[in-house]
Amino acid sequence: MGQRIRSAAADRLGLPKDAVLGETVITMEGARTMVIENYRSILFYGDGCLKLLTGDGKISVEGKGLGIEYYDGESMKVTGRICRVELEERQG
Amino acid sequence: MRGYLKVILTGKDPERFLNLCRNREIELWKIRAVPGGCSGQMTVNSFRKIREPLRKAGMKIRIRKRCGFPFFLYRNRKRKLFFAGLAAGISMLFGLSFFIWDIQVEGNRMYTEDTLIRYFEGLDIRCGMKKEQVDCEDLEESLRADFPEITWVSAQVSGTRLLVKIKENEALSSVPDMDPEPCDIVAEKDGVITEMIVRSGTAMAAVGDTVSAGDVLISGRIPVTDDSGTVTAEHTVRADGDVTARTGQTYRRDYTGWKTVETMTGQERTGLTLRMGNRFFRLMKPAEEGTAWRIWEEERQLCLTENFCLPFWWGTVRAEEYVTCERKYTEEEKEEIRKNTAEEFEEKLTQKGVQIEENNARIIENGSGFSIEGTAVLRESIGEPRRITFPEMPAAEENDRTE
Numbered sequence: 201m202g203q204r205i206r207s208a209a210a211d212r213l214g215l216p217k218d219a220v221l222g223e224t225v226i227t228m229e230g231a232r233t234m235v236i237e238n239y240r241s242i243l244f245y246g247d248g249c250l251k252l253l254t255g256d257g258k259i260s261v262e263g264k265g266l267g268i269e270y271y272d273g274e275s276m277k278v279t280g281r282i283c284r285v286e287l288e289e290r291q292g
Numbered sequence: 293m294r295g296y297l298k299v300i301l302t303g304k305d306p307e308r309f310l311n312l313c314r315n316r317e318i319e320l321w322k323i324r325a326v327p328g329g330c331s332g333q334m335t336v337n338s339f340r341k342i343r344e345p346l347r348k349a350g351m352k353i354r355i356r357k358r359c360g361f362p363f364f365l366y367r368n369r370k371r372k373l374f375f376a377g378l379a380a381g382i383s384m385l386f387g388l389s390f391f392i393w394d395i396q397v398e399g400n401r402m403y404t405e406d407t408l409i410r411y412f413e414g415l416d417i418r419c420g421m422k423k424e425q426v427d428c429e430d431l432e433e434s435l436r437a438d439f440p441e442i443t444w445v446s447a448q449v450s451g452t453r454l455l456v457k458i459k460e461n462e463a464l465s466s467v468p469d470m471d472p473e474p475c476d477i478v479a480e481k482d483g484v485i486t487e488m489i490v491r492s493g494t495a496m497a498a499v500g501d502t503v504s505a506g507d508v509l510i511s512g513r514i515p516v517t518d519d520s521g522t523v524t525a526e527h528t529v530r531a532d533g534d535v536t537a538r539t540g541q542t543y544r545r546d547y548t549g550w551k552t553v554e555t556m557t558g559q560e561r562t563g564l565t566l567r568m569g570n571r572f573f574r575l576m577k578p579a580e581e582g583t584a585w586r587i588w589e590e591e592r593q594l595c596l597t598e599n600f601c602l603p604f605w606w607g608t609v610r611a612e613e614y615v616t617c618e619r620k621y622t623e624e625e626k627e628e629i630r631k632n633t634a635e636e637f638e639e640k641l642t643q644k645g646v647q648i649e650e651n652n653a654r655i656i657e658n659g660s661g662f663s664i665e666g667t668a669v670l671r672e673s674i675g676e677p678r679r680i681t682f683p684e685m686p687a688a689e690e691n692d693r694t695e
Contacts, residue, residue: 241311247325268323268332273314 224254231282234261237275250278260286295336295360302329303351312345313338331356385596392421393452394593394601402441402460411438412456420569420603423449431456451599474528477510477675479503483537486671493531503674509535512680528680535675538649541668543637547629549661550618554586559613565589567605576609585611626655626662633664647671 210217217223218238225237236252236259243251243258245268250261266280301309306329313320318341323332329351334342339353346353368374395412397405412418415434417426428447435445435458444459477493482504485497493510497503512531515523563576579585591607621629634653641648653666 241314242307245307245310245323245325245330266325268310268321270321271310271314271323273317 222255224256224259226259226285228282228285231263232279233269234278234282234285235275236278239276242271252276257290258288260284260288262286293361295358295362296333297336297339297355298331298333298357298359299339300326300329300331300354300356301351302354303346303349305349306330306351309345309349309351312348313342316341316345318342318345336362385602388602389452389600390423391452391603392417392423392426392449392454393419393603394595395419395454395456397456397458399458400460403439408456408458411435417454423452426454451597452601453599455599471677471679472530474512474530474680475677476508476512476680477531477533477535478678479505479507479509479535479537480674480676481505481539483539483674485509485535485537487536488533489535490531490533492529493533495533497535503537509533509675531677533675534673536671537674539670539672539674541670543633543653543666543668544663545633546663547621547661549620551621551625552616552618554614554616556586557613557615561585561611563609563611565591565605565607565609567591569603574609576611579611579613583613584616585613587611621662630655630664634666637666637668641668641670641672645672 207217209215218225222238224239225235227235227237238255239259240253240255243253245251245266247266248262248264250266250268252259252261261278261282262284263280263282266278266282269277269279271277303309310320310323310330318334318338320332320334320338323330342353345351395409395417397408400408412431415431417431426447426449428449431447432445435442435447435456441461442458443461446457448455483502485499485501485503488495488497488499488509490510493512494514496508496511503509510531510533512529514527514529516525516527518524561577561579563574566573566575588610589607590609591605593601594604594606595601630653634651637653638648638651648668648670650669651666652668653664656663656665
């Protein structure tokens with residue numbers, strides 16, 4: 201309920217949802233670099249797959265030679281050959 | 293400057309370890325997956341805080357490489373001479389930074405850089421002097437005073453470079469003073485008048501007249517006549533006008549019949565040049581005695597940054613061997629010289645604003661050599677002012693008049 205009200209308020213007031221609702225922001229530069237903001241934790245990390253937990257679901261990045269250039273509490277920069285990005289929304 | 297470690301992490305749960313590091317603000321970067329775990333880089337401070345996350349995640353850490361300046365110093369701690377050399381080098385750089393090692397002039401068009409640098413040397417401003425001895429304001433004032441065409445100067449010492457920016461006046465710096473004395477316009481050289489405009493004075497020649505050098509073209513004397521046409525008085529003015537005439541000019545250039553030809557033998561030597569202050573070293577294979585070489589050098593100053601120049605110059609040198617021989621000019625070469633001489637003559641006159649109607653040059657053989665002789669028909673301004681001189685009156689006549 202609270203989430204829905206905040207979402208509606210952000211829509212009405214034209215506020216950025218990543219700041220108000222903590223929604224995940226994914227920025228890609230070609231298929232080699234990706235910056236993910238507002239993630240919660242790392243679920244899985246391997247050479248061909250990276251799975252992250254976010255506020256409203258999961259993000260799965262698949263590719264080859266995936267590396268974490270840097271990561272901190274806010275954002276993470278992923279490099280390598282990115283083939284596929286999948287967003288999985290939390291049920292309920 | 294700060295050291296960091298390249299590490300390999302192995303164990304059951306690398307993801308948990310990464311999350312624990314994130315929560316404890318332990319810096320880890322450039323993480324790559326490796327069989328059995330992952331590799332990454334971390335600071336020394338982070339490494340000291342890593343024990344608990346390792347234990348919780350069941351991971352083991354192995355240092356692969358220690359990088360950075362602190363580790364470099366530690367590795368080389370026994371190399372005392374190396375550190376002595378490093379300290380000496382830093383001290384030398386520090387010492388050299390108190391002097392001027394390059395003088396750069398920007399914005400000059402009328403005055404060459406060499407002229408200005410020679411002028412600076414006259415003011416005791418030269419490469420190798422102490423920076424604190426350079427008085428930029430004094431230099432600016434001197435430049436403005438001694439070069440009236442320079443309208444704006446900015447001198448500044450930046451690093452070890454003295455940068456002088458100038459702006460030159462593009463218009464005339466002063467209007468030439470007009471001579472107010474009455475004068476005639478006389479012919480500067482012989483010719484036939486083609487155009488004539490009189491602004492002040494009396495025309496003494498007309499278009500089509502043939503005039504000789506010194507003939508009065510526009511007189512500054514204006515006669516005043518009475519009703520009967522008799523001259524009763526005479527006013528003198530400063531004659532003014534444009535007189536263009538068709539004139540002739542000859543030119544001649546002599547050549548010996550022999551031409552010195554330099555033929556390249558194909559032999560080449562290359563090397564390096566080094567200059568430290570006034571000391572010059574050329575690292576190149578020495579030439580055999582009795583051979584002649586043409587040498588090209590390219591020199592660059594060693595600069596640590598754009599404005600931190602040092603008194604060291606380095607560059608490359610290339611030498612090509614040649615032999616000289618003398619032979620007679622061929623007919624084609626003579627023809628080429630004839631054409632070039634005529635073109636040079638035309639170019640010089642065109643720059644002065646003279647129109648050329650005809651220009652004929654010919655080759656004249658004279659035994660041992662040859663000459664290029666040319667005649668040209670020009671159309672140019674031939675009027676020049678000449679002051680009117682009044683004949684001195686005899687003393688008796690002067691007395692008669694006063695009576």
